[in-house]
Amino acid sequence: MGTAADSSRREQFDFRQPDQNRQQRGQTMKPLKTIHILTVMLALAALLFGSILLGRSAWSALMPPTITTMRIDVDEFGPVDVVQAEERQPRGLVVLAANEADATASRQDALALAKAGLVAVSFNFEALRADFAKSPPTDECHYVSDDLKDLAQAVQRKLGLQRYFFPVIVGRGDGAAFAYAALAQAPANTLGGAIGIGFKPLLRIDRTYCFEPKLEPAGDGYFALRRVPDPPAPWRAIAPERERQSTEAFQGSDGDVAFVPAEDDAAIREALIENAVELGKTGERGHSQMPVSIIRPEGPVKGMAVIISGDGGWRDIDKSIGEWLAQKGVAVVGLDSLRYFWSKKNPKDVAADLALLFDHYGAEFGTDRYAIVGFSFGSDIMPDVWPELPKTIRDRVGVVSLLALGTNADFEVTVEGFIGSASAESRPLAPLLHQLPLDRTQCIYGTEEADDNETSCTAPELGEAQRVALEGGHHFDGDYSKAAEAIWGRLSPTP
Structure with a gap:
């Protein structure tokens, strides 16, 4: 129990008098409550408006x-x-x-x-x-x-x-x-x-x-x-x-x-x-959100090659040829077809993206000597893409090298392509070959594919294009250096 002295020190409170502190607190709280309510209402309105514009995504995000x-x-x-x-x-x-x-x-x-x-x-x-x-x-x-x-x-x-x-x-x-x-x-x-x-x-x-x-x-x-x-x-x-x-x-x-x-x-x-x-982020996309791999040249830069891979991705023959060329002083930009063409593309979009790669990396490496190299799927698309490239890019391309060119072209990686069949939307290649710069085109193929009529490299529509026959089938019996040498023979500076 408290003493009288304790009692005297206690705050005396008269219930009959208005509490001035309470009134002040109330005046402070009213604006805060109003702000809180307005904030909630604005958030709900924004969410409702977002759901109208974006469907259910605004709701599902929360x-x-x-x-x-x-x-x-x-x-x-x-x-x-x-x-x-x-x-x-x-x-x-x-x-x-x-x-x-x-x-x-x-x-x-x-x-x-x-x-x-x-x-x-x-x-x-x-x-x-x-x-x-x-x-x-x-x-x-x-x-x-x-x-x-x-x-x-x-x-x-x-x-x-x-x-x-x-x-x-x-x-x-x-x-x-x-x-x-x-x-x-x-x-x-x-x-x-x-x-x-x-x-x-x-x-x-x-x-x-x-x-x-x-x-x-x-x-x-x-x-x-x-x-x-x-x-x-x-x-x-x-x-x-x-x-x-x-x-x-x-x-x-x-x-x-x-x-x-x-x-x-x-x-x-x-x-x-x-x-x-x-x-899961491995292989994130490079310049302009394209799935590219860069192989820097050894020694002075003697040119640049954009290599468009097969539908299996940038991993075997394409990568090996790129590494071989880099040893000769060629800057290599490898475009991974598996990821790039996972969603369907059209020739104009592909040409625009290739032009972007040539402009960006050509400036970075300080060269305007270009080569376009495609393997399998990457070569099949080239007859449709070449005419859509800007003239400034086409004029700088010294060689269009087509490796393991097939007989049909697709602009989307498909299950049929993995098993060697044409998809419902594929187009025969032979009637399109005239669109290429045949005087600057080389077609590298395996003799086994020629025997089985599985390549357009032997088609008469290729006219004056250079044809290079290598032993083996689709992958040239694993001897990628011979294909790389053929490309280098057309790209290397004239002595």
């Missing part, structure tokens, strides 16, 4: 995404589950490989990745391994990176995505070793990267994967993985800190490789999402 799952049958993999967020533009595509023991965690991974804006494709690694075991004995090894590329393309076509994403491969348990092996096998510009959760360098499979030298058996149905120096795309190993030393001892430090510590399920999933989103 609402949790709706997650959908569909099942797609894909060659080599059978049924795969595809999880994505509706009404959201995808940020990338992830392929998840897991055994039955990790199936629950893998499904939770897929849901979390979909909520983060990624398309998550899951398959049963044990079922795939069983299918691999049925391969004929004459198949000495398994090559999986191209199968994963085909899977990614099939899913993205099925979903109607307007741009192509390099797949990021994610594996748990045995699937982690599979992810590393797939990455190690892949040519450049095939995968966005790989992530292993609980990675061990032991691959359980019926026979070795295709490596040179072959993988060595490790007992109990396992093969021992070998470190791949400077892998073609990023690698991330997610595991508890106690596994850092052994993991880093295997993966080394060459290239874009990293150990990501995570101690529990929540931390593992958080690390997975963060790294999958980041790796």
